[in-house]
Amino acid sequence: MARRIxxxxxxxxxxxxxxxxxxxxxxxxxEIQKIYDSIELPKRATTGSAGYDFFTxxxxxxxPGDTVKIPTGIRVEMEPDWVLKCYPxxxxxxKYRLQLNNTVGIIDSDYFYSDNEGHIFAxxxxxxxxxxxxxxxxxxxxxxxxxxxxxxxxxxxxxxxRNGGFGSTTKN
Numbered sequence: 822m823a824r825r826i827x828x829x830x831x832x833x834x835x836x837x838x839x840x841x842x843x844x845x846x847x848x849x850x851x852e853i854q855k856i857y858d859s860i861e862l863p864k865r866a867t868t869g870s871a872g873y874d875f876f877t878x879x880x881x882x883x884x885p886g887d888t889v890k891i892p893t894g895i896r897v898e899m900e901p902d903w904v905l906k907c908y909p910x911x912x913x914x915x916k917y918r919l920q921l922n923n924t925v926g927i928i929d930s931d932y933f934y935s936d937n938e939g940h941i942f943a944x945x946x947x948x949x950x951x952x953x954x955x956x957x958x959x960x961x962x963x964x965x966x967x968x969x970x971x972x973x974x975x976x977x978x979x980x981x982x983r984n985g986g987f988g989s990t991t992k993n
Contacts, residue, residue, distance in 0.1 A: 827899035827968055829862040829873070832938045840892030840940055845879070859959065860894040863966060872965030874910065875943070881963075883947035883955040888922065891963070896939035899930045902973075905966045907943065913963060917955045918948040921964070928966070936984055 831837070837857050842848070856878050863873035875893050883889060897905055907926030913919040922944040933939040943964050947955045957963055 826903050826970075827897055827905070830896050830898060831857075831860055831862070831894055832896050832940045836938045836940050837892060837894045840894075840937075840942065841878070844890040844892055844942075856959075857894060861960060863895060866962075872908070872910075872967050874962035875907070875941070875964040875966060876960050877957045877963050878959065880959045881955075881957045883919075883945070885947055885949040885952055885954070888944060888946040890942055890944045893941045893943060893964075895941050896933055897928060897941070897966075898933045898939075899968065901930050902970055903930055904928065904969050904971055906969055907941070907964050907966045909945065910962050910965050913955065917953050918950065919955055919963070920946050920948045922946055926964075926966075931982065 832840075834854065834857050837860070838853050841853055841856065860878050861876045863875045865871075865873055875895065877891060878894055881889055881891070899905065905926075905928035907921065907928065908914075909919045909921055926941070926943060928939075928941060945963065947953075949955070
């Protein structure tokens with residue numbers, strides 16, 4: 822039986838609004854609230870699925886070569902020594918060459934406590950070489966996250982704490 826080591830949560834409305842407007846521009850407050858209220862927590866499709874599907878908060882259309890930064894509205898609380906690895910959903914990668922711009926998203930356990938509430942973003946590109954346009958409906962799965970346990974070296978003595986998002990663990 823698989824260990825239960827994590828819990829998904831929505832970020833606060835304020836954090837989602839900030840991320841949404843950064844990616845898609847200003848919108849009416851009621852529209853952003855409606856989008857926020859419809860955010861679905863990631864879930865597995867079947868009992869044998871390793872990946873938790875993440876869903877787009879809005880409709881997205883990507884022509885070949887187009888890129889979009891998606892604020893998922895999701896954060897994840899997990900036990901130490903675990904990481905959430907995020908990948909495009911297999912079918913989208915296979916059909917459209919849909920790619921995460923960082924190839925694999927790595928969500929560390931301490932990201933939950935960041936200033937941005939651990940808000941998980943995904944920057945995706947339609948890398949189609951066949952001229953295919955990707956259309957995703959609001960609420961459609963586009964990315965999957967898989968929890969993986971990890972180890973550290975015997976001489977590891979890190980004591981620094983995270984206080985940021987992308988690239989923050991290499992800043993001093």
